[in-house]
Amino acid sequence: MIFWFVAAGMTAAATLIALWPLFADAPRQVASRAEHDVEVYSAQLRELEADVERGTMPAAEAATARAEIGRRLLRAAGKAKLAAESGPRGWRRRGAVATVVAVVALVPLSSAGLYYLYGAPGLPDLPLAGRQAPGQTPDPDIGRMVAAAEERLATEPEDGRGWDVLAPIYLRMERPEDAANAFRQAIRLLGTSAPREAGLGEALTQLADGEVTDEARGAFERALAINPAFLPARFFLALDLSQEDRHQEAAVAWSQLVEMSPPNAPWMQIANAALADARQNGAAPVADSGAGAAAGAGGAPAASGPTAADVEAAAQMAETDRQAMIQGMVAQLADRLAAQPDDVEGWKRLIRSYRVLGEDDRAGEAFRTASRTFAADSAAGREIAALGTELGLAAQETQP
Structure with missing residues (x-):
């Protein structure tokens, strides 16, 4: 309520400032200046005549000066007479009060009416942080749009275009199960295509916590058969080879992806890291479990995986692609460490x-x-303990 009082006061003040010239006593001011000029020019004529009588000014110069002063005197007298005959002054002029009343009443009423028709008086206040970073605020229209699309598809389940539009939105909303179903429906009704098959594969990969399953691999292979240059499908197929420890084949797949991708592709840093990982592991023979322990003790090539920098480097990718890719690489590293x-x-x-x-x-x-895995008094055990202390994990372990 206080807002409306403040707004009304500001509107009234602005209106009065705009209408102030109607209250000004302009004709009276003009008459006063003109009357003053008449007195000045009359005094100049008197001084001129006195100079002529004293003989200090020649008659020819006095005639010229008298004519000039006379013209100015006549002009000033005319202005004074016109101002005196201009009628009432200031707010007493005809129509001034009516104009003031009309403007003071119409401006606030018309503003309130327009705001009622086109404004949003019920809209809550938006915090400063939300106004400064609008891109970080979830769009409420997405939820309403998805709900409307779901209601439509419930009554018209054969609307292939609706499933095709809704499927990638489910992926961005991290609803992989709904996304997989929507992609399947779109493929059934509209036919197969590289984006639909790849989208189905991504949804299935999300469902498996980043693991490229056999069904997901089949979807990516179908997408690549339709369009061999469809790079997202190539990315996940290369990831599948790395997850299965087929390092030499993975090195070839990652190398092809890097060669085919533009330099600014969002997955380039991850692809290069995965390529180096595949080449490193593909160069060494795969050891059995007994040899693996000896190799670890003797300093053989360590099982690599994504570093923290590699994980953060994927921040430019789409949320669904980034999560599936990172989780897949981390799962690959976890599998290696289990062996x-x-x-x-x-x-x-x-x-x-x-x-x-x-x-x-x-x-x-x-x-x-x-x-x-490592003895507490060994060098490896001390490194793990130091990392746990750094990340706050050791403190969590000591809590009851």
Whole structure:
């Protein structure tokens, strides 16, 4: 309510300032200046005549000066007479009061009416942080649009275009199960296409926590058969090869993806890291479990994976692609450590990756597993303990 009083006061003040010239006593001011000029010019004529009588001014010059002063005197006298005959002054002029009343009444009423028709008086206040970062505020229209589309599809389930539009929105909303169903419906009703098959594969990969399943791989392969240059499908197929420890094939797939991608592609940093990882692991023979322990103790090539910088480098990718990609690479590293647990650098990298992803429970579980793997008084055990202290995991373990 206070707002309306303040707004009314400001409107009244602005209106009065705009109408102030109607209250000014302009004719009286003009008459006063003209009358003053008449007195000045009359005094000049008297002084001129006195100079002529005293003989201080020649007659010819006096005639010229007398004519000029006379013209000015006549002009000033005319202005004074016109101002005196102009009628009432200031607010007493005809129509002035009516104009003031009309403007003071119409301006607030018309403003209030327009605001009632086109404004939003019920809209709540938006905090300053929300106004400064509008892109970080979820769009409420998306939820309403999805709800309306779902209601329409409930009554018209054969609307292939509706499923096709809704499926990628489900992916962005991190609803992979609904996205997979929508992509399947769109493929059934509209036919297969590279984006639809790849979208189905991404949804299935999300459902598997980043693991490229056999069904997802089939969808990516169908997308690539339709369009061999469809790079998202190539990315996930290369990721699948890395997850299955087929390092030499993965190196070829990652290399092809890097060559075909533009330099500013959002997955380039991750693809280059995965390519280096595949080449490093593909160059060494795969050891059995017994040899793996000996290799870990002797400093053999460590099981690599995404570093914290690699995980953060994916921030420019779409949310669905980024999560599926990162989780897949972290899952690959976790599988390797399950087979070759004597890799201290791999455990440190896995723990950090879980923390960057915000999966604190998995980070704590990995820390506990690594702590049990290495003796507490060994160099590797001290490194794991130091990392746990740095990340606050050791303190959590000591709490009751």
